[in-house]
Amino acid sequence: MTENAKCLPSPPLSELPACEDREWSRMAIGILQGDGRRSADTHLVKPVFKGLRGISIYLKDESTHPTGSLKHRLARSLFLYGICNGQIREGTTLVEASSGSTAVSEAYFAHLLDLPFIAVMPHSTSRQKVDAIEHFGGRCHFVDSPAEVYTVAERLAAKKGGHYLDQFTFAERATDWRGNNNIAKSIFEQMKAEVHPEPEWVVMNAGTGGTSATIGRYIRYRNLSTRLCVVDVEHSAFYASYASGDRNVTCSTPSRIEGVGRPRVEPSFIPGIIDHMIKIPDAASIAAMHVLSDRLFRRVGGSTGTNFYGLCWIAASMMREGREGSLVSLICDNGDRYAATYYNPDWLEKNRIDISPYREMLETFIDTGEFRTADAA
Ligand SMILES: Cc1ncc(COP(=O)(O)O)c(C=O)c1O
Known part of the structure; x- marks a missing residue:
């Protein structure tokens, strides 16, 4: 036996102090788990859009958490x-x-x-x-x-x-993607009794990329045939990185859609689990936010508009191909947070964002099924 391989002297295990702060962490984990136990699952709402024949849209309402967002x-x-x-x-x-x-x-x-x-x-x-x-x-x-x-x-x-x-x-790693009541498990459990229980697509925007990572991994882990579409916004590095495979892409203009679109490709963005990506103008996100808010009779945030535009884009493609099925996305947060910006005509004008063409186009689509322009990348 070499000198290095010898057992080092150790006091009896009974004399070792417990790991520092063990009492505090026990108390802290109890408090965090208590918050989880007191929370009900979030609703999976199913608004009716009469133009979308054969396509059922579901939105998981993450705005109802105690702190108002996903x-x-x-x-x-x-x-x-x-x-x-x-x-x-x-x-x-x-x-x-x-x-x-x-x-x-x-x-x-x-x-x-x-x-x-x-x-x-x-x-x-x-x-x-x-x-x-x-x-x-x-x-x-x-x-x-x-x-x-x-x-x-x-x-x-x-x-x-x-x-x-x-x-x-x-x-991407703090969330237990295999289950443990994560958002993906909850969505697929809530879909079980629907006519099309396995969605054709889940549509999600990206900020950290963590939610899409959880959903994409869960889809694979459970052998589901659902596909994942990630929708990127105007000023963001994600789409160009996905298209080129280059993780060093950057974007110098700040995103105007709060919560989504990043100046760099975040470490939590996992392109390998994404089946399709689109990139849309900010005017499209904000128009979709307004249209969805009108139909839900309450305000949703800008990143929910990004999701809703993506849903409509996928729904239009499915209808063109004569496909039926379900589509799922998220209401990320409440629109009252953006009263001074996306819901304020002066802010829109100052930022030179004209939502009217997209708004008209989306309203026509959800009422008649006619999707006139498809300008996503
Ligand atoms: C309002 C809002 N929507 C969407 C997202 C994107 O979620 P994720 O970070 O999981 O990609 C965020 C992230 O911060 C957000 O704040």
């Missing part, structure tokens, strides 16, 4: 992931890079666990999201461009001796 699930997962990895402990300062929604949900969980929280976000983040973060006791640190959020958040966390939650890296 990011409630991710925030809970990121906290559990950090605690179980020993990175989040009693008193740890948490820092996140966000366009707003994730930070709102993380501020809520930080408040539940009595942890300091700092959100690093672009100046353009909606006032309602900033107010919600501050309401939960979080602090907001603003930067000029979305591309700066990563390094500033990392630096701030290091300076505070805290933990950078880093949703853009960890979204």
Whole structure:
């Protein structure tokens, strides 16, 4: 036996102290699991669009989580992931890079666990999201461009001796994609009694890429024939990267659709599980948001408009081919967060966004089935 291979001396196991902070993490996990247990599943709503003969549309309403968006699930997962990895402990300062929604949900969980929280976000983040973060006791640190959020958040966390939650890296792995009540499992369980229980397509936008990663992996894991279409927005690196296979693509103009479209290809974006990708103008996303809000009698957010335009685009292709079936997408958040922007005609004019041609086209489509222009990439 060499010197290196000898057993090192160790005190009796009974004398070893328990892992530092074990009591705190036990309490913290109990609180996070309690939040999950108190939450009901989100609705899978089925609006009727009389022009879409043979096509059933379903929208999973993630706006009804306690913090108002699909990011409630991710925030809970990121906290559990950090605690179980020993990175989040009693008193740890948490820092996140966000366009707003994730930070709102993380501020809520930080408040539940009595942890300091700092959100690093672009100046353009909606006032309602900033107010919600501050309401939960979080602090907001603003930067000029979305591309700066990563390094500033990392630096701030290091300076505070805290933990950078880093949703853009960890979204795809913090969520248990095989099941454990994730969004994909919930969708497919809720579809079971429908006429077409296995959707032809699930349509999803991309911010971190984490939700599409969970859905795409689950589809494969369960051997389903459903396909996944990801819809990218005007100012974003994802589509060009998907088309070229180059993960180093960047986009210097900030996305105007909050929550989706990124300046770089995020580590959580997994192209291998995507069956098809389209890229659409911001005017199309915002027009679709208005049309869907009118038909649901309540406001949805801009990224939900991105999803709805993608759904219509896929539905039109299926109808042209004479196919029938179901399509599923998400209501990502509530439109009241965007009263000052997408729902404000002055903001639209200032940003030179004319939604009327898309609005008319989508209304005609859902009422008659006639899809006049198909200008997605
Ligand atoms: C409002 C909104 N919609 C959609 C998304 C995209 O979800 P994902 O990050 O899972 O790609 C986000 C992400 O932050 C969001 O905030």
